[in-house]
Amino acid sequence: MKxxxxxxxxxxxxxxxxxxxxxxxxxxxxxxxxIYVVVAVVLAIFVGLVLFLVYLDRKLTKLENQIKDND
Incomplete structure (x- = not known):
C-alpha cells in the first residue's frame, strides 16, 4: 500500500x-x-486503432456466435 x-x-x-x-x-x-502535421498523424493513428478494435470486436462476436451454435 505504501x-x-x-x-x-x-x-x-x-x-x-x-x-x-x-x-x-x-x-x-x-x-x-x-503542429497540424503532428495532430493529423496522431488523429490517423487513433482512427486506425478504433477501426481495428471495431473489426476485432465484430470478428470475436462472430466466433462467439459460432461457438454457441455448435453447443
Missing part, C-alpha cells in the same frame, strides 16, 4: 514539473505550421 501511495505521489509531482515547463516546442511547431 508503494502505491508513493508511486502516485511521485507521479503527481512529475506531472506538475512537466506541466510547468515552457511550451517552446509547441510554439515552434505552431509557428512553422507543423
Amino acid at each position: 508503494k502505491r501511495f508513493s508511486l502516485a505521489l511521485l507521479s503527481l509531482c512529475l506531472l506538475n514539473v512537466l506541466a510547468a515547463q515552457n511550451s517552446t516546442d509547441t510554439d515552434f511547431m505552431r509557428s512553422t505550421g507543423k
